[in-house]
Amino acid sequence: MQRLAVLSGHLRPVSGGEASALERQATAAPSTLPPGAKPKVAVLGAGGGIGQPLAMLFKLHPGIGELSLYDVVGTAGVAADISHIDTSVKVSHFTGPDKLAGALYGCHLVIIPAGVPRKPGMTRDDLFNINAGIVKTLCEGVAKYCPDAWVAIISNPVNSTVPIAAEVFKRAGTFNQGKLLGVTKLDVCRANAFVAEAIGVPPEQMDVPVVGGHAGITILPLLSKATPRVELSPEKAQALTERIQNAGTEVVEAKAGKGSATLSMAYAAYKFGESCLRAMTGAEGVTEYAYVASNVTQLPYFASKLRLGINGVEEYYPLGRLNELEEKNLAALQDELQKSIEKGVEFARKA
Structure with a gap:
């Protein structure tokens, strides 16, 4: 319930000293992958029902250099938990809208399961009013802090949230048709x-x-x-x-x-x-x-x-x-x- 109560934090622009500092540096850290480097992967919504097992699975991936976990609540606990898994993937965690910049900075792959899940009687379209705003705000962060990253969207309704993301990126001048993917x-x-x-x-x-x-x-x-x-x-x-x-x-x-x-x-x-x-x-x-x-x-x-x-x-x-x-x-x-x-x-x- 606490997580749902603070999801509305995504419906306002990112602010704060850390975000501003990283925004000023954004062009200094391209998110394209240098030859031989291990990618940095972000999971936005890491405290949720999809995000937690997804974070665990990525902690097991030998090809990842850093796993960046972000959510509005509970992120530190998820990070602490999976950091005890004996693999070399570095885990970092960020909680709250003012930490979104840090979570995204320099990422190569951003996966977005953030939002509310369906409940009995709900359709994916019933999720639209909440999840649409969340995806929009998160993608505005992607456009600022890792504009070259691959973006994989899970948040439903995917049929609508992918077009929302595309419009955000078009407005920011960072839209890359080949790197925006709805996960089906x-x-x-x-x-x-x-x-x-x-x-x-x-x-x-x-x-x-x-x-x-x-x-x-x-x-x-x-x-x-x-x-x-x-x-x-x-x-x-x-x-x-x-x-x-x-x-x-x-x-x-x-x-x-x-x-x-x-x-x-x-x-x-x-x-x-x-x-x-x-x-x-x-x-x-x-x-x-x-x-x-x-x-x-x-x-x-x-x-x-x-x-x-x-x-x-x-x-x-x-x-x-x-x-x-x-x-x-x-x-x-x-x-x-x-x-x-x-x-x-x-x-x-x-x-």
């Missing part, structure tokens, strides 16, 4: 798990493309393109599609008002962040699914398969041929996704 990896993980269960193969062997957005019917699993090949009746395919689309609600209801999908989301975000780190440090052939500014469809933002490189997104893969059910579901999602995008853009431009 959990949809892929769920699709792999559910389809594997349905056809009787190990989930580790499944690869199900999931495109579109990150809420309800905007989530579009392409079961016809799954590997290994999946033979399903239209009825079974639609049932699986709907389960993947409603999986977040499944968790919210199972937790009976005590949380949302935090552990699976942290796992998915870590796997996605791991791909980003591999790409920015020069690995080749890194592919992921993410919700990004895109021309793959007529929609300005869309989740699809991407190839990542040192500069962010370097290739946008076409959807290819879809079956009749997938074409129908693609058509059905477009109006809702467009409205969510417009809602985010309008919020950012008016704020």
Whole structure:
């Protein structure tokens, strides 16, 4: 409750002596990664249900130099806890809006799970009024203190918060289409798990493309393109599609008002962040699914398969041929996704 009570601190500009000093130095510390250097990763919202396990997972990553934890309350405790893990990743912590500059300064990858979670009966859109303002303020900090960083947004509704972030960066003159990514990896993980269960193969062997957005019917699993090949009746395919689309609600209801999908989301975000780190440090052939500014469809933002490189997104893969059910579901999602995008853009431009 204390954390929720102080979230409103993100709805006002960052201020304070530390922020001002770091802002004056911002151009002196580029957040692009020098050859051979280990990246600095920030988790904004590290005290929350996703942030805590996500921070722990990143503490285990051998390729990270520093892990910067930020939240409005409880950050010191999370940092103290994971600092007892015997890995060499340095952990720093920052609490409150006036410490945001310190958390972000010099970061190469910023992951944002900050905000309030869903509760029973809530949709992702119900979170908009609080989380939209939080994402806007945090991204204003990113634009000032680590403008070249990769930014991975988890805060829901992702269909709207990514466009909000883009507008913030455009206004600041720091927008890089290839480095702003909405994390939809959990949809892929769920699709792999559910389809594997349905056809009787190990989930580790499944690869199900999931495109579109990150809420309800905007989530579009392409079961016809799954590997290994999946033979399903239209009825079974639609049932699986709907389960993947409603999986977040499944968790919210199972937790009976005590949380949302935090552990699976942290796992998915870590796997996605791991791909980003591999790409920015020069690995080749890194592919992921993410919700990004895109021309793959007529929609300005869309989740699809991407190839990542040192500069962010370097290739946008076409959807290819879809079956009749997938074409129908693609058509059905477009109006809702467009409205969510417009809602985010309008919020950012008016704020």
